[in-house]
Amino acid sequence: MTESVTMLKGTIERPLPLVRQAQPAGSFPIEALGPVLGDAAAAIHEHVQSPLAMCGQAVLAAAALVVQGHADVELATGQIKPVSNFFLTVAASGEKKTATDQRALAPVRKHEEFLAETYKAERQAFLNDHAAWDAARKAAINSHKGDRSAIRNALNKLGPEPVAPPLPMLTCPDPTFEGLTLALQQGQPSMGVFSSEGGQFVGGHAMSEENKLASAAAFSSCWDGEPIKRVRAKDGVTVLPGRRLAMHLMVQPDVAHILLSDPVLIDQGMLSRYLMTAPEAQAGRRFHKEPSPESRVKLVEYERQMYTILQRQLPHANGNPHEVAPQVLRLTSEARTLLINFADHVEGQLGPDGELKPISGLGNKLPEHAARLAAVLTMFTDPDAKEIGLEAVERGIKLARHYADEALRLFEGAKIDAKLRQAGRLLGWLHQSWKEPNVSLPDIYQRGPNFIGSRKSALELVAVLEAHGWLRKLPGGALVAGEHRRNVWHIVRET
Structure with a gap:
């Protein structure tokens, strides 16, 4: 103490800490991302001077977005699941969340511009085709008045109604689930909720007290890969199979505490689907330094690989541009054995005295998280891959361990009154x-x-x-x- 306070008789005791000192953030395993994603994270860190973990989180989330429509993953249990991931990055204001997100998503934004140009031409062609189809339908009905069989035959020859081209949007920052459903119905079948100001999403209409439980359940269902189902009096019944959703929210610490201490979200299970990291702040250490030429080359390589995947045609279901039918990535025998061993280890830590007991929701999903991450890393490296090898699973497990450590630390902090x-x-x-x-x-x-x-x-x-x-x-x-x-x-x- 700077002063031994003696306002009253005797020496006053040293004050007590308000809370137990938080554990420091663990190092993000950048090397587990592989050469292209890992190098890109390091390059963004050098250019933007944001925390390295944030950079790693940003490029991994972007990679999950671009590959999720192309492949599903077969787990060690035999279940088929999406490779979609939900990410949560905790960082204070001024830690350059927006600049980091912009760098990581630059290829996605450029592809959205390309889709917008293509959409203009396809939209006009659709309108003309639909007008012709509608006129032909009316003519078929009118030319065979009273003859049901003839009308049916004429309509059968007409063919199905033309399908509108998907809206040119791959991401949105803070949608309601109803709005997201509409976007996935009329737009791309593979989308992402990405926001460097995630507080807008957490504090928005979708996560308000009256909508929180329903929204959490709906987003969790998307993570699980289930068809989106909505029944509304005005809109009728909507069933949307073959949709994929990735998410990356960057939030400030106070917003993270709201999320992580919310009993509704904990009980519902939404938080167990998030992969979280909260890196040490960089403020006070970001002195000017010119980025190296090598870092620019690394960013170009990252963007090139992202473009390669973005420009690939999604595997549409029955030719429907609004629905995907991803291929299934299967584990090699060695990779499956490793994942089973990891699952057994995790299970042993979920008991009453186990290390993972405080985050049992996330712990139960750790083997699946590891498999999804391994699938993302595999597809990003080789979009033509048909199986997931041992090395990719090793890297997926390493990332999953980091997220488990961070969740333990963050949930402990969220318990503070x-x-x-x-x-x-x-x-x-x-x-x-x-x-x-x-x-x-x-x-x-x-x-x-x-x-x-x-x-x-x-x-x-x-x-x-x-x-x-x-x-x-x-x-x-x-x-x-x-x-x-x-x-x-x-x-x-x-x-």
Whole structure:
């Protein structure tokens, strides 16, 4: 302490920490991404100076988006599942989330521009074709009035109604699930919810209190690869098979705490489908440095591989451009054995005293996460691949272990009581912004942090800090900024 406070008789005890010190973030296993994705992550880190883990998360999420429509994966259990992944990156404001996301998704944005140009021509051709089809249908009906058999034969010869071309959109930032359903009905069958301001999604209509449970269940169903089913009085029944959805939300720590401490989302299981990372902040270390020529070459190689996959025709179901029928990637015997061994190890850690018990929801899905990640890495490297080898599964498991470690750390932090969290923010303000040795209640709720808006809330947080020894009540009051106050506390400051 900078001062051995002796306001009263005797030496005052050292204040207690409000919460247990959080474990530091683990290193993101960039090498597990493989040469192209790993090099791209390192290059974005060099160009943008955002956390390396964020860069790795961004390129891996982008890769999952572009390959998910081309392949499903057969798990070691024999189940066929999508290779889609949901990612969550936690980083404070100013950590260059948007710039990182833009770099990783640059090939996707360029392809969307290409799709938009193609759509203009295809849309006009569709309108003309549909008008001709509609006119021919009416003519077939009118020319055979009263003759049901003749009308049916004429309509059969006419053929099916022309299908509109898919809308040229591959990602959207903060949709409602109804809006996303419409996009997947009229647009591309493989899409992503990508947002560098994920708080808009978390705080938006889809995740409001009245919609949260239904939205979480619907997004989880998409992750599982189930057909989207909606029944509405106005719109009727909608069934959309063969759709794929990837997700990457970048959120600030406070938003992450809201998500990770939400009992509805925990019980429903949505959070067990997210792969999370919360890297150490880079602020204060981002001094100017010219990116190396090698890093630019690495980004070009990443973009080239992304374009190669984006320009491949999706495997449509029965020629329907709105529905995919992905090939199935199967595990080699060695890869399957390794994945089974990993699943057995995970199962052993899910017991009452197991390391993974606090994140049992995610833990139960770790083998599937590892298989999905291995499939993404395989398809990104070789879009013509038919099976997943041992090396890819080893890398998928390494990534899955990292996400398990991060989830343990983040969920532990999310358990911190909200009042303790707010008290910590108040203590930070007192230490950093309030220069007086003492403070009164009006100083806190009139001049303090914006989240303290009343005398009552100020009193509650002062009680927390007083109980932990960070504030010492001065009997009879004292001067604060030259004015006598009745209720005054001395601020304990530590080095």
